[in-house]
Amino acid sequence: EAGVVQSPRYKIIEKKQPVAFWCNPISGHNTLYWYLQNLGQGPELLIRYENEEAVDDSQLPKDRFSAERLKGVDSTLKIQPAELGDSAVYLCASSLGRDGRLDEQYFGPGTRLTVT
Amino acid sequence: KQEVTQIPAALSVPEGENLVLNCSFTDSAIYNLQWFRQDPGKGLTSLLLIQSSQREQTSGRLNASLDKSSGRSTLYIAASQPGDSATYLCAVRAGYSTLTFGKGTMLLVSP
Numbered sequence: 001e002a003g004v005v006q007s008p009r010y011k012i013i014e015k016k017q018p019v020a021f022w023c024n025p026i027s028g029h030n031t032l033y034w035y036l037q038n039l040g041q042g043p044e045l046l047i048r049y050e051n052e053e054a055v056d057d058s059q060l061p062k063d064r065f066s067a068e069r070l071k072g073v074d075s076t077l078k079i080q081p082a083e084l085g086d087s088a089v090y091l092c093a094s095s096l097g098r099d100g101r102l103d104e105q106y107f108g109p110g111t112r113l114t115v116t
Numbered sequence: 117k118q119e120v121t122q123i124p125a126a127l128s129v130p131e132g133e134n135l136v137l138n139c140s141f142t143d144s145a146i147y148n149l150q151w152f153r154q155d156p157g158k159g160l161t162s163l164l165l166i167q168s169s170q171r172e173q174t175s176g177r178l179n180a181s182l183d184k185s186s187g188r189s190t191l192y193i194a195a196s197q198p199g200d201s202a203t204y205l206c207a208v209r210a211g212y213s214t215l216t217f218g219k220g221t222m223l224l225v226s227p
Contacts, residue, residue: 004159042120042205042217043160056214091159104150105215107160 002026004108006092012114018080021111023092025073030097032069033105034077037089049075050097079113087115118143118210122218129196130226137191137221139206144187150215151180151191152205160205164191196225 005024013019025032030051035043048056051072069075079086089110095103119142129135148167152160164173164180172181179192193200203222207215
C-alpha cells in the first residue's frame with residue numbers, strides 16, 4: 001500500500017515569490033492534514049480537511065496561505081507571497097476519518113522549503 | 117493550552133544500551149498518545165499509539181507506557197542499535213483529531 005505522497009521534496013524560492021505544495025493521501029483516507037515543522041520543533045497543524053471541507057484552519061495564516069482539497073482526495077497548499085520566515089518543512093498527513101479521537105495519522109516525507 | 121515537553125533534548129549512547137525517553141503533558145484529558153520517529157530529511161513514522169484507557173504498548177524492542185493522571189509517558193528502547201539513531205517525537209491528542217507535539221529527543225547510538 002502506497003503511503004502519503006508529497007511533491008516536491010525540496011523547493012528553493014526567492015522571497016515574495018509564490019509556491020505550491022501537493023499531497024496525495026493514502027487511498028481511502030478521508031481526513032487530510034497539513035503541518036508546519038520549523039527546525040528543532042515538533043509539527044504544528046495548519047489545516048485539517050474532512051473530505052472536501054476545511055474543518056480546522058484556525059492556525060492557517062490566511063493573508064498569505066491558502067489550501068484546497070478538490071474532490072476530497074489530493075490537496076494543494078499555497079503560499080503567496082513567500083517570506084523568509086516561511087522556510088520550514090511542510091508535512092502532509094492522512095487518517096481514515098472514522099473517529100478523529102482515535103485515528104492514527106500517517107505522514108508523508110514532507111517538502112523542505114527554503115526562502116532566500 | 118496543551119503543552120508537551122520531552123526530556124532529554126538529545127541523548128548519545130553506545131550500542132547495546134537500554135534507554136528511556138520521557139514525555140510529559142500539561143492537560144491529562146487526552147484521547148491517546150503517539151510516539152513517532154523522524155529520520156533526517158524524512159517524514160514521521162508512527163511507532164506506538166496508546167489509547168487513554170491503556171497503560172502500555174509494545175512493539176519489538178520498543179515499549180511505551182502512559183500514566184495519564186500524572187501527565188507522563190516513557191518510551192523504552194531495549195538493546196539499542198545504530199539504526200535507532202533518529203529524533204523521537206511524542207504527540208498527544210486532546211482535541212478531535214488535533215495532535216500536539218513535543219520538540220523531540222535526538223538520539224545517537226554509536227557502534
